[in-house]
Amino acid sequence: MLEATKITLNVTLEAFLLTLIVFFYLKEIGKKELSHFFAIGSLFGFIGGFVLNFSSLGERADIKFLINKGHLILSGGFILLALLSLPGREPHVVIGLEKILKGKKVWLIFLSFLWGLMLLPLESLHLGQDIEAIVFLKERNLPYFFSFLGLALGLALGSGLFYFFRMVRIGRFFTFPSLLFLIIAIKALWEPMIVTSIEVIVARILHDFVHWIIVFLLLPDHVYLTKFFWNLIAFFFQKNTSLIMNLTFIFSLGIFFLVYLQRQPFPELKGVNRGAERRKIWAEIRKTRHWQMLSILAACLILLLVGYNAYEKGEGLYQPTPQPLSVDSQGFSEVPLSEVSSGLMNVYSFNYEDKSIRFIIIKKPDGSFAVTLDCCLICPPTNPTSYAQMGKDLFCLYCGTPIPISTVGKPGGCNPIPIPFQLIDDSKLRFNARQAIGTWERANKGK
Amino acid sequence: MRKEKSPFLEIVNLSKFFGETKALKKVNLQVKKGEWVSVMGPSGSGKTTLLSLIGGLIRPTEGKVKIDRTDLNSLNNNEIAHFRREKIGLIFQQHHLVPYLTATENVMLAQFLHSLPDQAEAEEALKRVGLGHRLHHLPSQLSGGEQQRVGIARALINSPALLLADEPTGNLDRENAKIVLEIIKRLHLEDMFTIILVTHDPWVAQWGERIIRLEDGRIIGDKVVKERSSPKRRTS
Numbered sequence: 001m002l003e004a005t006k007i008t009l010n011v012t013l014e015a016f017l018l019t020l021i022v023f024f025y026l027k028e029i030g031k032k033e034l035s036h037f038f039a040i041g042s043l044f045g046f047i048g049g050f051v052l053n054f055s056s057l058g059e060r061a062d063i064k065f066l067i068n069k070g071h072l073i074l075s076g077g078f079i080l081l082a083l084l085s086l087p088g089r090e091p092h093v094v095i096g097l098e099k100i101l102k103g104k105k106v107w108l109i110f111l112s113f114l115w116g117l118m119l120l121p122l123e124s125l126h127l128g129q130d131i132e133a134i135v136f137l138k139e140r141n142l143p144y145f146f147s148f149l150g151l152a153l154g155l156a157l158g159s160g161l162f163y164f165f166r167m168v169r170i171g172r173f174f175t176f177p178s179l180l181f182l183i184i185a186i187k188a189l190w191e192p193m194i195v196t197s198i199e200v201i202v203a204r205i206l207h208d209f210v211h212w213i214i215v216f217l218l219l220p221d222h223v224y225l226t227k228f229f230w231n232l233i234a235f236f237f238q239k240n241t242s243l244i245m246n247l248t249f250i251f252s253l254g255i256f257f258l259v260y261l262q263r264q265p266f267p268e269l270k271g272v273n274r275g276a277e278r279r280k281i282w283a284e285i286r287k288t289r290h291w292q293m294l295s296i297l298a299a300c301l302i303l304l305l306v307g308y309n310a311y312e313k314g315e316g317l318y319q320p321t322p323q324p325l326s327v328d329s330q331g332f333s334e335v336p337l338s339e340v341s342s343g344l345m346n347v348y349s350f351n352y353e354d355k356s357i358r359f360i361i362i363k364k365p366d367g368s369f370a371v372t373l374d375c376c377l378i379c380p381p382t383n384p385t386s387y388a389q390m391g392k393d394l395f396c397l398y399c400g401t402p403i404p405i406s407t408v409g410k411p412g413g414c415n416p417i418p419i420p421f422q423l424i425d426d427s428k429l430r431f432n433a434r435q436a437i438g439t440w441e442r443a444n445k446g447k
Numbered sequence: 448m449r450k451e452k453s454p455f456l457e458i459v460n461l462s463k464f465f466g467e468t469k470a471l472k473k474v475n476l477q478v479k480k481g482e483w484v485s486v487m488g489p490s491g492s493g494k495t496t497l498l499s500l501i502g503g504l505i506r507p508t509e510g511k512v513k514i515d516r517t518d519l520n521s522l523n524n525n526e527i528a529h530f531r532r533e534k535i536g537l538i539f540q541q542h543h544l545v546p547y548l549t550a551t552e553n554v555m556l557a558q559f560l561h562s563l564p565d566q567a568e569a570e571e572a573l574k575r576v577g578l579g580h581r582l583h584h585l586p587s588q589l590s591g592g593e594q595q596r597v598g599i600a601r602a603l604i605n606s607p608a609l610l611l612a613d614e615p616t617g618n619l620d621r622e623n624a625k626i627v628l629e630i631i632k633r634l635h636l637e638d639m640f641t642i643i644l645v646t647h648d649p650w651v652a653q654w655g656e657r658i659i660r661l662e663d664g665r666i667i668g669d670k671v672v673k674e675r676s677s678p679k680r681r682t683s
Binding site for chain 2: 274275276277279280282283286
């Protein structure tokens with residue numbers, strides 16, 4: 001039960017850490033309205049996420065949809081905030097959102113509420129994870145006390161963090177890029193999967209881009225893009241290669257920020273005549289920059305540790321070795337439910353004459369089962385499997401498209417091709433493996 | 448009623464004993480901002496001790512030194528070092544230049560310890576003391592007068608409010624001493640810092656606006672010898 005306390009504490013602290021760092025940064029650069037907007041919005045988001053998860057409202061809202069879009073919307077939110085506040089970096093420059101908020105409390109509340117709505121999916125995701133992680137509390141009909149205890153501890157520690165950050169004026173240690181960089185690092189620290197999931201975004205962009213070209217140029221699918229070419233691309237999106245590439249990309253950003261900070265010229269300081277006075281101001285600026293560099297180095301260190309952890313443990317990616325499927329003389333196969341009920345994907349291979357095909361069987365979060373081929377209509381199969389599992393998603397190892405497990409079993413697009421099956425006595429699955437060979441071959445024709 | 452402006456340097460009942468030796472005995476002195484005071488006296492009269500106490504290099508046995516309303520007794524060693532870095536420039540009879548650094552680098556070292564080095568500014572300071580042609584020379588390649596001029600540039604590079612000079616021309620012949628003193632005078636007129644210059648030479652002392660005579664650790668004479676100078680615009 002204390003596990004529930006730990007998880008809620010963890011999540012609450014993360015929310016505090018991120019919110020407070022951004023809040024004090026905005027305050028430090030003299031953006032009072034934006035800091036209030038951000039803090040109030042985050043509070044709305046957090047409370048909203050909590051209400052959604054702990055009330056029947058959550059069941060009515062399409063929370064799964066919100067969760068899937070959570071990171072995307074949050075990233076969009078940060079980019080929006082960046083665009084709105086970055087040009088007005090100097091305190092005397094008041095533009096965009098800050099101009100709207102200046103002296104207008106109604107607007108502040110309204111827009112903060114909207115910001116809170118943007119954060120809502122993320123908070124729902126976090127709190128939702130808590131609830132799923134402490135599902136045994138539900139099953140045993142135990143109160144949420146231990147979860148609330150974690151929340152209370154998190155609030156207490158978060159308040160401590162608030163006073164500490166205010167005391168050390170933490171905002172002065174950041175520039176906008178270093179702030180974003182550290183946020184990425186903190187997110188990665190809390191959710192190591194984010195490091196590997198960056199590749200999903202990159203892969204998705206590449207995948208869509210290639211398909212758009214094919215569509216716009218009216219090229220027949222996969223004529224010029226041969227298997228060799230796709231395999232070459234796939235190499236860069238293999239688990240470890242892509243992890244290293246992601247980390248290299250992130251570190252390059254860090255090095256860029258460091259060099260950028262170091263090479264920024266000092267301001268001219270009109271009206272300061274004495275050289276010593278000017279140098280003193282410059283020395284202060286340089287000192288601040290060194291602190292700002294420290295935040296980037298801290299972010300790099302965190303990411304390095306997270307990356308190492310992900311590399312060593314293969315964090316987030318589950319890719320089982322295919323097991324041989326036993327098939328009767330009619331081509332039917334029966335798999336006991338007990339074998340496939342863990343919630344992790346199970347891959348089976350079946351050889352018939354000179355053909356070899358693979359199946360995926362998985363138990364979905366709603367308790368139902370899905371049987372599919374280990375391939376889709378678009379990408380060619382890869383070895384040893386075409387899909388891997390990452391948390392609540394399967395994703396295509398060829399193009400990196402994530403597939404929420406709740407949608408596995410539905411036909412079309414990048415989803416693995418579903419195979420009809422029967423449930424026998426609620427104890428085993430039965431499907432025709434031999435009949436699926438034709439579908440496998442049709443799906444892979446020309447790939 | 449108009450409040451009288453507090454003196455820039457205020458010394459109250461200042462004494463310093465080294466064991467049985469009483470180097471300074473209950474000295475009282477007030478110096479206005481921008482004043483050039485020469486402290487004159489024979490060897491062993493306590494001149495250097497007085498200068499060291501004003502510079503916070505040693506602590507008094509009793510009494511206090513206030514510079515720009517800051518009582519040095521109230522500062523710890525780190526704070527005194529910081530205060531000295533910000534407010535005081537020092538010139539010694541021995542110039543104490545770093546032998547393996549060039550003239551420019553010696554000046555930049557003082558900048559570095561104060562805030563950060565700026566080569567262009569250091570070179571400009573050396574040009575102001577007439578060493579534009581000796582920027583990259585090592586101390587060993589400079590004459591005694593030139594070395595002392597580097598010392599002046601180094602002492603003044605951080606725009607101190609108070610310049611303490613201990614026998615700055617003690618090692619120089621009259622011709623070089625005159626060059627050095629003229630430079631100090633010009634810079635004083637341009638930047639209006641306060642000068643306390645210690646010397647045993649009456650000719651050097653008379654360059655100041657006021658002469659304090661020290662003997663056996665006590666002030667025995669205090670005389671204004673010149674009108675206070677008005678600041679001049681710096682010419683580059």
